[in-house]
Amino acid sequence: MIYNLDKINEMAEGDDDFINSVISVFLEEVPQDLEELETALEQQNHDRVYKLAHKIKPNVDLLGMEQTRAVALQMETLGKDRASMSEIKRVFPLLKKDIHQVVAELQKDFGL
Secondary structure (H helix, E strand, C coil): CCCCCHHHHHHHCCCHHHHHHHHHHHHHHHHHHHHHHHHHHHCCCHHHHHHHHHHHHHHHHHCCCHHHHHHHHHHHHHHHCCCCHHHHHHHHHHHHHHHHHHHHHHHHHHCC
């Protein structure tokens, strides 16, 4: 399991509906953001890369995905600094793999 619900459980204070809502929003938004990020990479749009990585980062952080958060932060920084696209594209598969894995795990674990 690559996610950890400690932060969400602390925020939820026992409210299962809240937890399910956060998970549902993650499953709805983050894969879409990831697709848009991949498109931004193809279009070599540093600004979109920065903004989308910035948007993904707190979502993976909320699920306790520290390694994935670090990759999102790295992509965010590279986009902001207008680093070479080849450098950013080398990092992207790590983010994509982790997000696809957590989406599959969450869908299975929560029946969504």
